[in-house]
Amino acid sequence: xxRLLLDEHIAPAxxxxxxxxxxxLEVWPLATWEGxxxxxxxxxxxxxxxxxxxxxxxxxxxxxxxxxxKCWAERGSDHAGVIFxxxxxxxxxxxxxLARALVELWHGQREGxxxxxxxxxxCRPARRT
Numbered sequence: 001x002x003r004l005l006l007d008e009h010i011a012p013a014x015x016x017x018x019x020x021x022x023x024x025l026e027v028w029p030l031a032t033w034e035g036x037x038x039x040x041x042x043x044x045x046x047x048x049x050x051x052x053x054x055x056x057x058x059x060x061x062x063x064x065x066x067x068x069x070k071c072w073a074e075r076g077s078d079h080a081g082v083i084f085x086x087x088x089x090x091x092x093x094x095x096x097x098l099a100r101a102l103v104e105l106w107h108g109q110r111e112g113x114x115x116x117x118x119x120x121x122x123c124r125p126a127r128r129t
Contacts, residue, residue, distance in 0.1 A: 002110040004083075004102065005055035006030060007046070008039055017099035018106075025106050028055070043068050047079050056081035056114050058102065058121075069118065081114035085121045 003026040006015055012029040019027065030038055030046070033055075038046050043064055050057045059065055062084055072079060083105070090098050101121050 001026070002081075002106055002112070002114055003053075003055045004028070004106075005033055005046075005050045005053075005057050007057060007059040007061065009060050010058060010085075010098070011095055013095045014099050014102070017095060018102055021099060021103045022106060025103070025110075027102075047072070047082075051077075051079045054080050056083060056117075058083045058085065060085050060087055062086065073116075078116055081117040081119070083119045083121050090121065 004018070006012075006027065006029045008030045010029065012031055015027045015029045018025055030036075034049065038049060043061065047057060047065075047068065057065075057080075059082065065082060065084070069079070069082065083102075085098065085101075090101060098121075105119070105121060
């Protein structure tokens, strides 16, 4: 089951919206996960703790996390998945758009295998009614 850990650059409001849109979705902002002990921690520690807890990391960090994943792959370490968000398609201030995109991904792939999986999240325009 897909469980999400939002990195510290994603507003906790995203987690609140995710819970409203999909109450059965398990999601935590890094600020409150494990009592906030991982705030400011290095990416390796966060990814390791997330893997241990079975949480897929959601991050905007396209600079340091990809090389970290390469190192993990080279040493044969497993992670519980990473979802990359590009600030050009889903700005950090776009809480609703990010929540919609994550809920859509979760509905479509929540039962899939997330071990060592890496996904780039794409934004679809909001439906107009």
